[in-house]
Every structure is written in C-alpha cells, then in structure tokens.
Amino acid sequence: MSQVTNIAGYQFTPLAELKPLREGLLRQCKEWGLRGTILLSTEGINLFVAGDDAGVEGLVAELRSWPGLGEFTPKVSYSDAQPFRRMLVRIKREIIAFGVPGIDPATRTSPKLAAQELKQWLDEGRPVTLLDTRNDYEVRIGTFRGAKTLGIDHFREFPAAVAELPAELKRQPIVMFCTGGIRCEKAGPYMEREGFEQIFQLDGGILKYFEECGGEHYDGECFVFDQRVGVDASLAESENAQCYRCLAPLTLADQQDPRYVPERSCPYCFLTVAEQLDRTIAEREAAIARATTPLPGSEPYDNYRPLSISAKYDGARLLDMLCGVFPHLAREYWEERFASGLIVDDARRPAAAERVVRAGERYLNRMPAMSEPAVNADIRVLYEDAAIVVIGKPAPLPLHPSGRFNRNTLQSILNEVYHPQKLRPVHRLDANTTGAVVLARTREFARQLQAQFAAGGVQKRYVARIQGVPAADEFVCDAPIGEATTDLGARAVDEQGQAALTTFRVLRRLEDRTTLVEATPVTGRTNQIRVHLWHLGWPIVGEQAYLPAGRLGETQTHEVDDAPLCLHAREIAFVHPLSGERVRFECALPAWADDFISAPGSARG
Incomplete structure (x- = not known):
C-alpha cells in the first residue's frame, strides 16, 4: 500500500x-x-x-x-x-482563534528559536522555562521534559492563564512551543505586551523539532489534529485513539478502561447518571436565566388571546358567545372591543359582533401594546429525563398564560428553553404557590400522568404556615368546594360543590401564633388547601385572596415585592410513565418554613 x-x-x-x-x-x-x-x-x-x-x-x-x-x-x-x-x-475571522485585538503576526512576531538551537540549550542545561501553549488534552500524551503547562481547554483561555504566571518569569528566558508554531505566533507578542522580556518561539513547533532532533528532551508523543491522533519522534503514527465526544487522546491503557465506549465516552469525559443529570440541570438553568433576562413580557407587544367556540355556542352570535363564556365582563366591554377592531378571526381580520359562529372555530382577542407584570423567574430544574421535567417553581409566577400574563409564565418560559419541544404541565399550582411542578415532554406522557391524577394515584404533600394555632396535631377538612365566586376566580365552600378532602398535620407551633402544617390533598380542586384552611378559620400567612373572618380579597396574583404566600408544594410521588416505577421528588423548603423545620426542636408541640 x-x-x-x-x-x-x-x-x-x-x-x-x-x-x-x-x-x-x-x-x-x-x-x-x-x-x-x-x-x-x-x-x-x-x-x-x-x-x-x-x-x-x-x-x-x-x-x-x-x-x-x-x-x-x-x-x-x-x-x-x-x-x-x-x-x-x-x-474564518482568525486562522487560529485567539480573540485578542491588536496582535498581528503578519506585521511582527516574537523571535524564533531553531529546533537545533533549543536542543543545544537543553543539552547544555541553560536556565530556560519551556512553556507549552497547547490545550490540556494535547499535553496529556506528551510534552517537553520539565515544561510548564497552563491547564487550558481552549487557546482563548491563554491570556487568563498568562495572568496567573509568577511575576519573576517576566525577567527570565521563556521558550514557548505548540504543535506546529501557529499558536506561538500570537502568544509570543501577547506575552511581550504583558511585560515578559525574553520570549522565544520554537520555530516550527514540536513537529519541526521531531523532524530535526528526534525525541531528545521530549517525553511521549505529539498530538495532531487528524485521525492519527498522535505521532512519535520519528513522525510515525501512534497507537493512540481519540474520544469522539470530548476529543481527548487515548492511550492503549485508556482504550482498555471500561469507561471507554467508542463514540460515546472515555475515562476523561465519562459521567455517572447523577453527574450527567447535574450537568444537564446546570445547562437548563443557565438557559432559563438567559430567557428571562430581561423578562420576556416586559417589553410592549400585541398579544392575541384565543377564543375557541364550543359545541354549546354553535350557531350563536359571536357577541353572545363572549358574554356567556365571560359573565364577569360587561356586555359593553365586548361591544367596545368589536368597535375598536380588537376581536379578530384566525386570519387576524376584524370580526363582526353579529357574526354567527360554529363549533370548532377560533377567534382572537387582540391586546395591543401589552406589557406584563413582573414575576419571579428564579426557576429551578429538579429533574428531567426523556418523559418528564420536574421544576421548582418560584412565586409569584403563573403556570399557564391567562389574564394579564402570557410570556411571563412558567409554560411560556420553558417552551422557549426547550424549543422545539413544548412541555405540558400535568397538574396545577397557583401563581402564588412555590414548589414542585411536573411537566410531560409529549402529549402521550401527559395523558398517562393526568390519568394517575384523576385516579388518585399521585401523592402530593405541601407545607403551609397558617394564621392561628390548631389544638389538634392532626385534622381533616372535607368541605365541598364550589365554582368561582368572584371576578378574580376565588372559590368558596359550597354544599352543592365538588367533593374535596385535605388532611393536615401540625409540624410546629410558633411563638407569633402561627403554625407550620403539612397538608395532603386527597382530591385536587382549584385552591383546595387555601380554601379549606380559610374555611377552618386558619388562612395562610401572606394570603391576599382568602382573608381572616371569612372575607375575600381583591388580589389574584401577588406583586414580586409582596410578602410571600406561605404555601409550598414540597413533595410529589407518582408512577413514572417509562419505567413503571414509583418515583418521588422533593422541592427544598423556602426560608419561611426551612428556618423552623430544620432548626432543633422542630417537632410538633
């Protein structure tokens, strides 16, 4: 051949x-x-x-x-x-990426030292610092004996590494080297600019040294950027391989390591399942921070809220349908919106109030130049896999687009981060409530999980701080809950309402006559825990909707600077839709609970 x-x-x-x-x-x-x-x-x-x-x-x-x-x-x-x-x-912008302006090797570069001359210096034992400018993974298979390495993963990190070098090196002779010399063409002038007085480049790099001097004063091989991976002092191809994933050169011993799986991992990039999850979570949370800085709904925009026609209103006039679906809004409100051309069809053309609608049609309510209230975007990812994502939701932060909120909602933010996938929340959590939220990655996984909720197979535990001191250590509320009783959607106990059951356990009675309780909802009605505690006479600390003495407030979603609603979804357990095993996720307690529950003497009493 x-x-x-x-x-x-x-x-x-x-x-x-x-x-x-x-x-x-x-x-x-x-x-x-x-x-x-x-x-x-x-x-x-x-x-x-x-x-x-x-x-x-x-x-x-x-x-x-x-x-x-x-x-x-x-x-x-x-x-x-x-x-x-x-x-x-x-x-490319640069033939070797460095990212430092003002360095122009075509105009000037540092003095070059021939390979034979460097060998003579080393043979004579002259005092000189050999500086390896290459990346860490290249150095791993070989470098000059006694050379100083920088521990960098990319040449762009070179300036920061130079800043960490001892000050005394600025007055000593330094011979820098790399594979073929190109990195030193920029690294040399940069170091001179930083005050290093005696900088030399190894002319032609390691490869030229091998060609002219062999392997004297050099230990190992030289990494090269092709399928050969490394060459020895005679410039012959080595037996090293390269990791497909992290590009690390692999010795024969590395290739025998059980963590080496061709095209998947090697001893240098292998991660346990837990380590992989930690890395994924860190990347997701960084993406969430980018997506919420600034908050996506902070700049004015035209929002189009969908208005879907149900079978109940088939053949009705569009205006009558809107008044029926939104009874808390006056008919005059909708008439003004039609007059302003703000009720439009799916093609965003103004629709007439007298238009006869058909089931399945969709119209839009245009909200021009809308900017949304601020929310708490400190969203934490607790877990994710191919089927589910579990989030630690902050507050205030609405779960779904609704009312004044569209882009500043958990679902909209996560859709941006996980694009093109659209996550589907499988249960509710109030905008003002913190804690664990489960989202499905596909419609089928959502269907399976929601079936568990409907069948009572999901266990949820909350922690609440309530106003008052219950005498019993454990108590139950089974008061039925009715439909919304106010324009803001507040609920109330109604003997004709839906069956609801919540069990409570005292965690700690506090000196300010508030109490930390654990709440376990057996059913899943809207605002169930809040309504039941309000009905029992112990509204939650921080409530703005369900107030003492049976009163209802006028605030639905808190402002960011408001005192928190002291209700936290601490734990959720269900059968995983892929593994079939029961899994449990816990969301760390907020300060208003953790300061007491984690403290000595936190048992109920």
Whole structure:
C-alpha cells in the first residue's frame, strides 16, 4: 500500500477576496483527490491536508502563486491511511482563534528559536522555562521534559492563564512551543505586551523539532489534529485513539478502561447518571436565566388571546358567545372591543359582533401594546429525563398564560428553553404557590400522568404556615368546594360543590401564633388547601385572596415585592410513565418554613 502524504502549514499574510479564493481552492483540491481542512482569513492561511504526492504538490504550487505566499513551506509527514474524511475550505475571522485585538503576526512576531538551537540549550542545561501553549488534552500524551503547562481547554483561555504566571518569569528566558508554531505566533507578542522580556518561539513547533532532533528532551508523543491522533519522534503514527465526544487522546491503557465506549465516552469525559443529570440541570438553568433576562413580557407587544367556540355556542352570535363564556365582563366591554377592531378571526381580520359562529372555530382577542407584570423567574430544574421535567417553581409566577400574563409564565418560559419541544404541565399550582411542578415532554406522557391524577394515584404533600394555632396535631377538612365566586376566580365552600378532602398535620407551633402544617390533598380542586384552611378559620400567612373572618380579597396574583404566600408544594410521588416505577421528588423548603423545620426542636408541640 502506498503511503499518504500529509502536509501541515500556516502563514500570516493579508488575504482579500476570500470567497472566490475559497471556491476555486475547494474545486481544485477535489480534482486533486485531497482531503483535510484549509482555513482562510484576512490574516492568512492554515491547513492540514493529505493525499498523493501529485495532489499535494499541486496544492502547494497553487498557494505559492498567491501574493504573500511565495515562500509557503508546509511540514510533511506520511501515514498508511488517509487521516481525513472529507475536504473542507472554510473562511474564518482568525486562522487560529485567539480573540485578542491588536496582535498581528503578519506585521511582527516574537523571535524564533531553531529546533537545533533549543536542543543545544537543553543539552547544555541553560536556565530556560519551556512553556507549552497547547490545550490540556494535547499535553496529556506528551510534552517537553520539565515544561510548564497552563491547564487550558481552549487557546482563548491563554491570556487568563498568562495572568496567573509568577511575576519573576517576566525577567527570565521563556521558550514557548505548540504543535506546529501557529499558536506561538500570537502568544509570543501577547506575552511581550504583558511585560515578559525574553520570549522565544520554537520555530516550527514540536513537529519541526521531531523532524530535526528526534525525541531528545521530549517525553511521549505529539498530538495532531487528524485521525492519527498522535505521532512519535520519528513522525510515525501512534497507537493512540481519540474520544469522539470530548476529543481527548487515548492511550492503549485508556482504550482498555471500561469507561471507554467508542463514540460515546472515555475515562476523561465519562459521567455517572447523577453527574450527567447535574450537568444537564446546570445547562437548563443557565438557559432559563438567559430567557428571562430581561423578562420576556416586559417589553410592549400585541398579544392575541384565543377564543375557541364550543359545541354549546354553535350557531350563536359571536357577541353572545363572549358574554356567556365571560359573565364577569360587561356586555359593553365586548361591544367596545368589536368597535375598536380588537376581536379578530384566525386570519387576524376584524370580526363582526353579529357574526354567527360554529363549533370548532377560533377567534382572537387582540391586546395591543401589552406589557406584563413582573414575576419571579428564579426557576429551578429538579429533574428531567426523556418523559418528564420536574421544576421548582418560584412565586409569584403563573403556570399557564391567562389574564394579564402570557410570556411571563412558567409554560411560556420553558417552551422557549426547550424549543422545539413544548412541555405540558400535568397538574396545577397557583401563581402564588412555590414548589414542585411536573411537566410531560409529549402529549402521550401527559395523558398517562393526568390519568394517575384523576385516579388518585399521585401523592402530593405541601407545607403551609397558617394564621392561628390548631389544638389538634392532626385534622381533616372535607368541605365541598364550589365554582368561582368572584371576578378574580376565588372559590368558596359550597354544599352543592365538588367533593374535596385535605388532611393536615401540625409540624410546629410558633411563638407569633402561627403554625407550620403539612397538608395532603386527597382530591385536587382549584385552591383546595387555601380554601379549606380559610374555611377552618386558619388562612395562610401572606394570603391576599382568602382573608381572616371569612372575607375575600381583591388580589389574584401577588406583586414580586409582596410578602410571600406561605404555601409550598414540597413533595410529589407518582408512577413514572417509562419505567413503571414509583418515583418521588422533593422541592427544598423556602426560608419561611426551612428556618423552623430544620432548626432543633422542630417537632410538633
């Protein structure tokens, strides 16, 4: 089998008209049967290419015909197989990403030290610091004996690493090196700019040193950016592999490690299930922070609220339907909206009040230049897998779009973060209540979980701080709960209402005559725990809707700066829709409860 010729090289020189250069070069390289990567930038060229001798010679001749590249001389090595999968020619901002303005190697770079001269220095034992500018994973398979490494994962981290070097190095001779020299072209001038007085670059990098001096003073191999992974001092391909996931070079011993699974993991990137979840959660919470800074509903926008026609109103006039569905809004309110052209059809054309509607049709209520109230967006991800996401919801934060809230809701924020997937909440949690919320990742998973709620198979535990001191350590409320009794949607006990059952257990009686209780709703009516405690005469601390002495307030959703409603969904347990096993999730207590429950002597008394 004939050997494959590999060339690697770079040159800093001004280049213009990059797009036609790229197109012509890519076409020619394919004609020559070459594979690899060529980077073009206004600052020069960087390449790693392999093929037969004729093709490589054709490429070098072409490049030398370009202005500024007449002396272009790449390094040459050989391999038994083609190390690249395809041919790429790309236009980049920099041919080696550094991100520091004002560094121009085409104009000036640091003094270069020939490979033979460095070897002589090392043979003589001259005092010099060898500085490896490469990434940590490259250093892992080899470097110069005694070299100082920087522990970086990307060349962009080099400036920060230089800032951590001892001050005394600024007056001492430093020879920096990398694979082929390109990184040192920028690293050298940068260090000089930072006050280092005696900076030298190893001319041609490690590969040139191997070519001229062999492996003396060097331990291991040199990482290369192709399928060979590493080359030894004779520039022969090593037996190292490379992790598909994290790109770490892998020795034979690494490849025998049980954590090495080709194309999946290696000893350096392997994560346990718990570690993978921790990483995923950190990434999700960072995405949530980006999506809520600023709050998505803080800027005015036109919001279109859907108005779906049910079978009950088939054949009715549109105005009559709206008055029937929203009895708490005056007929004049809707007449004014029709007159202003704010009730529109699905194509967003103004609809007439007298229009006869049909079941299944959809209309929209346009809310122009709407900006939403602020909410607490400190959303925590407690768990996620292929079926479910469990969230620690802050307050105030509505769960669904409704009323004054659309974009500033948990569901809208998570839809942005998990796009294109749309998460489906499988149960309710009031805007003012904190704690665990379960969302399904598909409609089918939502159906399975909601069936468990309907059958009473889901267990939920809440912690509440109530006004008053119950005498009994455990008590029950089974008062039925009726439909909304106010424009704001507040409920009340109604003998003709739906059956409702909540059990309570005292956790701690406090000196201010409030009490921490654990609440377990057996049924799932809207506002059930709040209504039952209000009915018993112990409304929750921070309530603005269900007030002492049986009064109802006029506030539905709290303002961000209001005192919190002291109701927290602490725990939820259900059968997982994929595994079939019962799972339990707990959301950490807020300060108003944790300060007492976690303290010594927190038992009920």
